[in-house]
Amino acid sequence: MMLAAIIVLGIGTYTMRLGGVLLRERIELSDNLQRLLPMAAAALLTALAATSTLMAGSGFAGVARPAGVAVGALLAWRKAPFVVVVVAAAATAALLRLAGIE
Amino acid sequence: MRTIQRTLLRDAAAIAAAMVAVGASFGAIAIAYGLPVWVPFLMSTVVFAGGAQFLAVGLLAASPVAAVLAGLLLNARHLPFGMAIGSSMGTSWRERLIGSHLMTDEVVAFTLAEDDPVQRRRTYWLIGVTLFTSWNLGTALGVLLGTAVGDYETLGLDAAFPAALIALILPSLRDRPTRVVALTGAAVAVLATPVLPAGLPVLCALLGLLTLLRPRRAAA
Numbered sequence: 001m002m003l004a005a006i007i008v009l010g011i012g013t014y015t016m017r018l019g020g021v022l023l024r025e026r027i028e029l030s031d032n033l034q035r036l037l038p039m040a041a042a043a044l045l046t047a048l049a050a051t052s053t054l055m056a057g058s059g060f061a062g063v064a065r066p067a068g069v070a071v072g073a074l075l076a077w078r079k080a081p082f083v084v085v086v087v088a089a090a091a092t093a094a095l096l097r098l099a100g101i102e
Numbered sequence: 103m104r105t106i107q108r109t110l111l112r113d114a115a116a117i118a119a120a121m122v123a124v125g126a127s128f129g130a131i132a133i134a135y136g137l138p139v140w141v142p143f144l145m146s147t148v149v150f151a152g153g154a155q156f157l158a159v160g161l162l163a164a165s166p167v168a169a170v171l172a173g174l175l176l177n178a179r180h181l182p183f184g185m186a187i188g189s190s191m192g193t194s195w196r197e198r199l200i201g202s203h204l205m206t207d208e209v210v211a212f213t214l215a216e217d218d219p220v221q222r223r224r225t226y227w228l229i230g231v232t233l234f235t236s237w238n239l240g241t242a243l244g245v246l247l248g249t250a251v252g253d254y255e256t257l258g259l260d261a262a263f264p265a266a267l268i269a270l271i272l273p274s275l276r277d278r279p280t281r282v283v284a285l286t287g288a289a290v291a292v293l294a295t296p297v298l299p300a301g302l303p304v305l306c307a308l309l310g311l312l313t314l315l316r317p318r319r320a321a322a
Binding site: 002008009010012013014016017023024036041042043046049050053054065066067068072076077090092093097 | 137166
């Protein structure tokens with residue numbers, strides 16, 4: 001059952017990945033749609049970043065994680081190198097938790 | 103051009119290091135959840151989608167059906183991703199069949215940040231192969247370390263993932279309409295998270311596109 005679940009998830013995911021690429025080839029997209037698609041991708045990525053920052057399951061994630069992400073986002077906005085952004089975000093969250101702030 | 107390559111290689115190395123760490127957490131968490139050793143390996147190669155894999159690990163033991171549905175919902179974003187990416191990976195069947203499997207949030211973000219088609223293709227494959235390799239290497243490390251690295255929250259890795267995404271999205275958010283769409287969508291997704299099943303809230307972010315209707319109607 002577990003094996004079947006993983007295989008189905010894998011095939012389904014691959015189908016959607018390839019499907020998007022092939023649909024783009026088959027369908028003549030209007031200029032409007034060409035403009036909309038990167039926006040749709042940006043919306044999904046931003047939503048993934050926002051939900052994984054603020055939410056844990058269906059509740060709020062607490063203080064440490066959003067604070068860590070905020071530090072990372074600020075550094076990214078100031079055009080800090082990618083690795084600095086990632087490490088600073090993790091370190092901030094880890095230090096806050098070490099101090100007992102969840 | 104040489105500077106661009108160096109920046110790309112540096113970014114690839116940075117994200118590879120992050121992926122090894124997150125992949126290691128994934129492997130260790132899967133073991134901590136009592137799943138068989140082959141499960142994280144199979145997921146990292148066959149599914150190769152971080153968010154869905156973490157989600158699936160949490161649900162797999164209790165309900166494989168829920169794990170599949172939630173994972174597919176979470177991964178449905180790859181359909182518009184694929185349409186946005188199009189032939190960035192190349193136009194031959196071989197490139198599209200193999201390249202599609204390497205499609206992840208990070209690859210899409212890196213690729214869309216490039217304007218030149220040649221540079222896009224190079225970026226797609228470099229980041230895609232780097233991520234696939236580092237993700238699976240990390241998974242193997244995590245499984246080996248078992249529960250030792252299991253507590254990824256102590257290491258703050260849960261904050262590293264969204265921060266990395268934000269760093270990647272920021273350039274495309276400099277365009278004002280895109281920013282309005284993305285932030286509206288993100289707000290909808292966050293508000294929907296407590297009430298909708300996992301995966302759906304992120305898809306609800308597409309409602310942010312409705313903000314584009316307003317100025318068009320005003321112009322007409």
